[in-house]
Amino acid sequence: MELREVLAALRAGWWLPLIGLVVGGAAALIVSLLQAPLYTSSTQLFVSTRDTASTSEAFQGSQFSQQRVTSYARLITGEELAQRVIDRLGLEVSPGELSARITATAMSNTVLIDVTVTDESPERTQRIADAVGAEFTEFAAELETPDGADVSPVKVTVTDGAEVASAPSSPQTTRNVALGLLVGLLVGAGLAILRVRMDRTVKDPDEVVQLTGVPVIGTVLRDDALEKRHVVDRNSTTRTAEDYRQLRTNLQFLNVDQPPKVIMVTSALPSEGKTTAVVNLGLALADAGRTVTIVEADLRKPKVTRYLGIVGGVGLTNVLAGTAEVEDVVQRYGPSGLSVIASGPTPPNPGELLASSNMHAFLEKLRSGNDFVLVDAPPLLPVADSTGLAVYMDGVLLSVRYGSTRKEQLQQAAVSLERVGAKTLGVILNIVPARAELASAYGYGYGYGYGSEPEGGTKGGKRRA
CATH class of the missing domain: 3.30.70.1130 (EIF_2_alpha)
Incomplete structure (x- = not known):
C-alpha cells in the first residue's frame, strides 16, 4: 500500500483515529484512577x-x-x-x-x-x-x-538505608494516559487503513481501468435534489449539470472519425444510477443541438417515462410485436431535440424480444433519423436481457455507483459484455460524495456555481471589495 493510499485512507476514515484517541486516553485514565497507589x-x-x-x-x-x-x-x-x-x-x-x-x-x-x-x-x-x-x-x-x-x-x-517514599511510584497517570492516547491513535489509524483494504467497492478510476479495460469518461457528484427529481435543471450551473455536460463532451470525442450513435447504458446491478444518467445525458446532448432519442428498454422495471413525467402506455414492445409503428410511439420532450420511446406493456419474454431481429431493425431505423440513440437497458447481472441487446449497439456505457458497486460485480459485468462481443465505451462513476478524494481530485472542492455570478457584482447590486 503506497503512502498516497495510506493518506487517502486516513482522510476517508479520519473519525476512527479520533475515536481511538479519545477511547484510548479515557481508558488509560480510568484504569489509572481505579488502581490503588503503590x-x-x-x-x-x-x-x-x-x-x-x-x-x-x-x-x-x-x-x-x-x-x-x-x-x-x-x-x-x-x-x-x-x-x-x-x-x-x-x-x-x-x-x-x-x-x-x-x-x-x-x-x-x-x-x-x-x-x-x-x-x-x-x-x-x-x-x-x-x-x-x-x-x-x-x-x-x-x-x-x-x-x-x-x-x-x-x-x-x-x-x-531505605527512605519513606514521598509520592506513589504507581500508577503513573500521566505516562499511562499518554500511552493510551498513542495506542488509541495507532489502533484507530490501523482500523481506518484496514477499512479501506477490506472495502471491495469501486472508488478509484484506476481500479475501473484494471477491472474493465476502459476509462471513466464521466464522474457525477452526489446531488440530493437530483436523487428526488432525477432531472437536472438544464439552465443551472450546478456541479451536477456541469458533470453531465462534461460527460456529453467526453462521449462525443471518444471516436472522432466514427462516433458511436446507438449507445446502451446499463449497470451491474439495480439502483446504480443508469436511468438518471440516460435521461440527463440525453438532455445534455439535446441542449447541444443534437437529435436524441431515448429508448426505455428496461422492460421489467421501466423508469424513464416516470422520471420525465410523460405517458408510458404504448411503446417499444408494441413496435417489436408489430402492433404499432415507430412514429406512433415517439414522444417529444420539451423544445429541444429530445424524443422518448416508452417501454410499452410488459411482455412475458423480455430477453427474447430485446435480442430479436425486430429490435435490430428498430434500432437501425432510429439510427438513420438521430444523432444519438440512448438505450436504457436492464442491469447485466440479475437478468440476461442486456447481453442479447448489447450486440446491436455501437457501444455500451456502464453506470457504476461510487462506494456501492463491488469490484467483482463490475468485473463480471464487463466480462459478460466482452463474452458477446459488445464494445464497452467507458464507465460513468455515479453519486460520488463531495468529501471523497475523487471529488477533490476533480476540483469539486471549489464549490458549485463557478462562473455563475452576474457581471458587475453580487445580489442587490453590491460590488465586492
Whole structure:
C-alpha cells in the first residue's frame, strides 16, 4: 500500500483515529484512577570478604564476592527471607505474598545488590526494606559460616538505608494516559487503513481501468435534489449539470472519425444510477443541438417515462410485436431535440424480444433519423436481457455507483459484455460524495456555481471589495 493510499485512507476514515484517541486516553485514565497507589522504597547491599591482607587476596575476594551476588539476589526474593521479615515486623501476609513485593538486582561486574520493595503503605514499605537488609545480613552470615568456625568469610553490609517514599511510584497517570492516547491513535489509524483494504467497492478510476479495460469518461457528484427529481435543471450551473455536460463532451470525442450513435447504458446491478444518467445525458446532448432519442428498454422495471413525467402506455414492445409503428410511439420532450420511446406493456419474454431481429431493425431505423440513440437497458447481472441487446449497439456505457458497486460485480459485468462481443465505451462513476478524494481530485472542492455570478457584482447590486 503506497503512502498516497495510506493518506487517502486516513482522510476517508479520519473519525476512527479520533475515536481511538479519545477511547484510548479515557481508558488509560480510568484504569489509572481505579488502581490503588503503590509506593517503592529501596536499599543497597555491599558484599565483601574478610581478612584480605594482600593485594592478590583482595582481588580473589572481589571475584568471590561477584560470584556470590547473583545467588544472593535470588535468596533475597525467596520465601525463607520473607518469613524472617514477617516474623521481625509481625506482618499479616504469607511469605509468598511478601516475596512477590521484593525485587533484587545484582549489579553487573560489581559486588552490589539493589533491593526494592513495593507496597500500598509508604511507611510499611520503608520498614520492610530495612528489615530485608538487616535479616539478609544475618541470613548470609549463617549460610557462609563454615562448620566449626565462628565468623563467616563473607560480609554483607547495608550501604544505603531505605527512605519513606514521598509520592506513589504507581500508577503513573500521566505516562499511562499518554500511552493510551498513542495506542488509541495507532489502533484507530490501523482500523481506518484496514477499512479501506477490506472495502471491495469501486472508488478509484484506476481500479475501473484494471477491472474493465476502459476509462471513466464521466464522474457525477452526489446531488440530493437530483436523487428526488432525477432531472437536472438544464439552465443551472450546478456541479451536477456541469458533470453531465462534461460527460456529453467526453462521449462525443471518444471516436472522432466514427462516433458511436446507438449507445446502451446499463449497470451491474439495480439502483446504480443508469436511468438518471440516460435521461440527463440525453438532455445534455439535446441542449447541444443534437437529435436524441431515448429508448426505455428496461422492460421489467421501466423508469424513464416516470422520471420525465410523460405517458408510458404504448411503446417499444408494441413496435417489436408489430402492433404499432415507430412514429406512433415517439414522444417529444420539451423544445429541444429530445424524443422518448416508452417501454410499452410488459411482455412475458423480455430477453427474447430485446435480442430479436425486430429490435435490430428498430434500432437501425432510429439510427438513420438521430444523432444519438440512448438505450436504457436492464442491469447485466440479475437478468440476461442486456447481453442479447448489447450486440446491436455501437457501444455500451456502464453506470457504476461510487462506494456501492463491488469490484467483482463490475468485473463480471464487463466480462459478460466482452463474452458477446459488445464494445464497452467507458464507465460513468455515479453519486460520488463531495468529501471523497475523487471529488477533490476533480476540483469539486471549489464549490458549485463557478462562473455563475452576474457581471458587475453580487445580489442587490453590491460590488465586492
